[in-house]
Amino acid sequence: GQQVMQIPQYQHVQEGEDFTTYCNSSTTLSNIQWYKQRPGGHPVFLIQLVKSGEVKKQKRLTFQFGEAKKNSSLHITATQTTDVGTYFCAGQTTSGTYKYIFGTGTRLKVLA
């Protein structure tokens, strides 16, 4: 079945370092969303990307959607301790049920 993989699974960084998580789908996506889940919390919507090659920025966060609409990335510049959490991508299928398939997540730990 359709899968969305994320790498890395875990990432420990020193505060101030950059961080990137990558999301890869086995099939073309209609759009992709990114969520952040703090420890003990629930996923919180960050952004949606729809267009091929789209790049969006939110302060220190930069989101990209691949040209083939099968991959995406989230880059955080100069991480802070408040960035700790698990980052999930969620891709919407282009046919069939149009459901969202969540990636496996990248757990980020920021060391002060």
Added chain:
Amino acid sequence: KAGVTQTPRYLIKTRGQQVTLSCSPISGHRSVSWYQQTPGQGLQFLFEYFSETQRNKGNFPGRFSGRQFSNSRSEMNVSTLELGDSALYLCASSVGYEQYFGPGTRLTVT
């Protein structure tokens, strides 16, 4: 606006029992989706309801069912519980493409 609420927050059940979880979406949101979150499988889509109709369904056995009421509140039911059903069950409501998640119900099956 109040966020998505889920009840109960924690639940312990025995194998073979059944359970009903409840989700109240944000006012005005007509779409409610349910997800199962486990450490091994991540977030997996169960089903989505819109205006009392199931619009999408994930790849879960028939023991998992749901419904939505006219006020958009939704319930999901799991019958004949198995140990592997232990998970955090999240519901999310939406009016557009942005999904707003509730705090979840932590179900433990013993």
